[in-house]
Amino acid sequence: MSSIATSVTRADGFTPPGPGDFNLPPIGPDKTFEFLGQEMYLGVTKPMLQLVLVAGVVFVFFWAASRKRAMVPGRLQFIGEQGYGFVRNSMGRDIIGSKDFQRYTPYLFALFFFILINNFLASIPFFQFPTFSRAGLVYSLAALSWIIYNAVGMKKHGFLGYLKLMCVPSGVSPAMYPLLIPLEFMSNILVRPITLALRLFCNMFAGHMLLILFALGGEYLIVEMAGAYSVVGVLAWVLFIVISFLELLIQFLQAYVFVLLNAMYIQGSLADEH
């Protein structure tokens, strides 16, 4: 789509990529509707398909890897066990603690690989679109995390007990409470889902935007400009490749951080003392 956009605008100079590059049109008829004062496409879009595809791929892969249950694993089972063991041990057991982590392992495991593969799609040829650069897809995952860690805490400590655990810091003189309780409430209850969502969304969004910028900018410099500008264009493409590798790292890190924070929030809700 962006190529159409640039070809249209090219006559009046270079148009930098914007949020519109992430608003991919649906497959089939492109009807629109209003939502929160913004026009939205109605229909199945690429990130939606990617989301479903990744869920299917993740499930099928790990199902196939875990199906044999061999004592001495083959290659597929070994990879599956490494992936599962990574989430289970480094995020589940080490953070939530060996007493309770088994209950949350399926959630953390599914979440990690769901986000990780969706992020990797930004760098896989033919997909090349980060699914979670669509804010709506991230909001629901963050909301789910918020519901889960709050529900876990309330189930264990009761509603008031949980609020006390989250908002009243221990080892502080009561004189500080008027100051600290609102702060703790803000940071532990209100802000967590927002930062969780924005961190993942913005990283994916900005990373992809950067890549579009280097790709299209490089192309514009090479095709439309002459002389020294085309050399800079080639440099932009080299940087495109370098940043692509950086993006791979960020894609992994964001999935890791999202799930790690989920585990830490759950652990905080289960803890006896804040």
Added chain:
Amino acid sequence: MQTLTILASGDGELNPLIPHPVEIVLSLVVFGLLFFAVKKWVVPNFEATYAERTSAIEGGLAAAETKQAEADAKLAELDRQLSEARHEAARIREEAREQGATIVAEMREQAQAESNRIVEHGKAQIEAERQQAVTSLRAEVGTLATGLAGRIVGESLDDEARQSRVVDRFLAELEGAN
């Protein structure tokens, strides 16, 4: 296509933070399905594999420990038996040596006794024979002396030549008798 381009080219009004409502629901549904599928069909398999492997390794370790203990016990038993056997052998050797010495001493004693007995017997026999000889000699000497005396008395004692003849004859008879 024209509206599409305008939408896609980023006209500044598009706010990426405003979510697409369908996407919110879709993400929740898709992730929910993935979660339940993973929870039902993937995680139990992995956990079961882990548990089986752990128990297999622990079982193997326990079996190895048992085997090791058994082997140790057997080795100790064999050592014990070996030292017992050595002890026994030494004891038997010692006994045999003692017995041999005893037997040799006994044999020597017996042989000594036998030889003494033989010597005694020989001596006794010789003594008996001597006694017999003496007895018979004594009897014979008496008879002879009596015979000789008779003869001497019977012949004329004044004839000296005759006398010596009688004696010579007596001695010749005596020699001839022998």
